[in-house]
Amino acid sequence: MNSEDLIGIIELGNINIKCLIFKIKDNNKSEILSTSITSSAGIHNGVVVNLTKASKAIRSSISIAEKKAEILLKKINVVLEGPEFLSTKFTKYKKINGSKIHKDDIDFLLREAKKQLILNDKKQSIIHIFNHNYVVDGKAFDDEPIGVYADSLSHEMTFITIPKNNLKNINQAFIDCDIEIERLILNTFALGVKLLNNKELKFGSILIDIGFEKTSLGLFKNLALVHSITLPLGINHITKDISKVCSLSLDESVVIRNNIDFSFQNNQNLFDENHYLKNSYFINSSFRKISKNLILNVVKARLDEIFETVKKQIIVPEFNLNSGIGFLLVGGGSQLLNIEKHCEKFFGQRIKKIGENNNEKEKDLEKNFASCLGALKIIKDGWETEAIPETVDKNAKKISFLAKIFRSN
Helix, strand or coil, rough: CCHHHHEEEEEECCCEEEEEEEEEECCCCEEEEEEEECCCCCCCEEEECCHHHHHHHHHHHHHHHHHCCCCCCEEEEEECCCCCCCCCCCEEEEEEEEEEEEHHHHHHHHHHHHHHHHCCCCCCCCCEEEEEEECCEEEECCCCCCCCEEEEEEEEEEEEEEEEHHHHHHHHHCCCCCCCEEEEEEEHHHHHHHHHHHHHHHHHHEEEECCCCCCCEEEECCCEEEEEEEECHHHHHHHHHHHHHHCHHHHHHHHHHHCCCCCCCCCCCCECCCCCHHHCCCCCCCCCCCEEEHHHHHHHHHHHHHHHHHHHHCCCCCCCCCCEEEEEEEEHHHHCHHHHHHHHHHHCCCCCCCCCCCCHHHHHHHHHHHHHHHHHHHHHHCCCCCCCCCCCCCCCEEEEEEEHHHHHC
16 A cells, blocks of 8 residues: 555544544545554653653554554654643734735745744744734735735734644654654644534634643634633543542542533432432442532532633634634533533533534544544645745755754744
């Protein structure tokens, strides 16, 4: 099998490492050759904290997928998450003086923004650049205004960056596995591409990814990721709150959390007729009276804190909560019973959950591999609003994605 027809994608998470291998057919359609889900080690929130463990875990995941597909990968695309990514906006301006706007004018503004970013923080490496909000003579344009006569052009861009040392450690982990990183992709970007439709991406959508120890947020508009941030709050904080306030073990608290109705309307399965926690939930602890109000108030307080922190991040000019923008809830937290109902009440918007309209097979694949499937679309077809700056001589020998990053930053 020709290696040029193969695409390998690996997602590095705190708990699991997921790997997919695809074959690209003559009609540009893709076929999944193999998948693997293995335990993660040496990686925390997208940062390599133990190089030996990380390399071993990565190699294990790739090897299982390779064995199933009966191929060997030379290169792989990496989907990464974590709070280390920074989202930075720049708006650059150029006088056109009544002439036509050319591609070179847009490229100039891109280079100027990139130059400023590097000067502001030389310890960051650029992973993504998104074009959005062109303004020509004071009028907004969604698409590149090439060929338009104008006096002035301004262009707003969003840069997604990662600390250089983090990138070097990730690169080393794959070098130790004898495999080259072809491209690095932000998890939030990949999720949005896979799970939001073109209308949602065009007119504005908010993706909330509630994970184990963190919540990632992606704001999409005009087919671009205009803002991304990771917040240090997740469903494990709810578990710890239950454990601490109720003096229960973490195992008991997980069971309680997973059985709570997060609409906060119906919780008969948890509490007896006197509104105390049922005896069956005391797995490791001695039975005692723990009131319904105590548990639900603790849980609701933490959940509201997560949503309130998210809300502060989406109060930006591009987004108006009263304009009917879309909300998508994903991640492990989205699987908690009826959590979308409390989310709808909090934000005053309808909340869509992952896999709502799919059959069971598609829902399972989307639930486990949504980021990898979104990354495939980005890699295979490109993305309209993502800008790739010219950092390498076109006549020079082709070099790897990371080599380009290290050379140009």
